[in-house]
Amino acid sequence: MTQEERSDRAWYIGVSRQEVGDAAILIGDPARIDRIAEHLDDPVFPPVSRGLRTVTGVRAGHRITAAAFGMGAPIASIVLHELYALGIRTFLRIGTAMAIPPARIGDFVLADGALRADGTSNSYAPLGYPAIADFDLNAALRQRLAAGSRTWHAGIFGTWDGFYTEMFGLSGARREMIGSLKQDIERMGLIGTDMETSALLVAARILGARASTLCVATVDAHTQEKISEDAMARAEVELFETALDAITALPA
Numbered sequence: 001m002t003q004e005e006r007s008d009r010a011w012y013i014g015v016s017r018q019e020v021g022d023a024a025i026l027i028g029d030p031a032r033i034d035r036i037a038e039h040l041d042d043p044v045f046p047p048v049s050r051g052l053r054t055v056t057g058v059r060a061g062h063r064i065t066a067a068a069f070g071m072g073a074p075i076a077s078i079v080l081h082e083l084y085a086l087g088i089r090t091f092l093r094i095g096t097a098m099a100i101p102p103a104r105i106g107d108f109v110l111a112d113g114a115l116r117a118d119g120t121s122n123s124y125a126p127l128g129y130p131a132i133a134d135f136d137l138n139a140a141l142r143q144r145l146a147a148g149s150r151t152w153h154a155g156i157f158g159t160w161d162g163f164y165t166e167m168f169g170l171s172g173a174r175r176e177m178i179g180s181l182k183q184d185i186e187r188m189g190l191i192g193t194d195m196e197t198s199a200l201l202v203a204a205r206i207l208g209a210r211a212s213t214l215c216v217a218t219v220d221a222h223t224q225e226k227i228s229e230d231a232m233a234r235a236e237v238e239l240f241e242t243a244l245d246a247i248t249a250l251p252a
């Protein structure tokens, strides 16, 4: 380990070893930190650094840290890398993804792996290296998902960097270009797209940690229809509970 990797306080997220738990839930939207905290006992909020919010609390006897990265693979991998340097070896990204049929808006999508169309994962390993989720973590997630009532799908995600250039078209020509990309994605049988999963899976594997992604499908890839606020609020509660139950069910 390098000097930075041995440091006791992470450079960008600003938290110390004592302020984090044994496993981390990686969240995009910082507003979700307050909401997931309601599912933890004795939540403690370390000072916020660069808008990167964290909370550490207890669930079923395990100390869990939830950390918000905002959006995109570069910053998500910085947050994972810094938490790794503080000793965390289990990472679960939870959030939202675009739904590719058969996944529908409101379904859960679990990444077994991801197509690497992001740039950040290349800084950890060359493109031939696969982005694969951790088997034990996904087994725990599958068990918990099977016990729940929400429809879920497990399969391959696709991760892209360009939200308005590769995922969600605002105008005519761009929408058409993205539309043909969506046909390719469907032909490959991907179940969801996002902006972080492939980078997190590769970074975790290379560092020697386990990682996966569980998302709510919130945007229909073809119609660009979005989930309603009410439906998202309900799905988010189930997402928190599923993630926390699965992560705490894992052997240490």
Ligand SMILES: O=P(O)(O)O[C@H]1O[C@H](CO)[C@@H](O)[C@H]1O
Binding pocket: 027, 028, 029, 070, 071, 072, 094, 095, 096, 097, 163, 194, 195, 196
């Ligand atoms: O999972 P959440 O935080 O909702 O984020 C998702 O929405 C953002 C925009 O696409 C990306 O960061 C994506 O992964």
Ligand SMILES: O=c1cc[nH]c(=O)[nH]1
Binding pocket: 096, 097, 098, 167, 168, 193, 194, 195, 218, 219
């Ligand atoms: O369209 C979407 C929705 C969620 N996350 C994404 O990356 N894209």
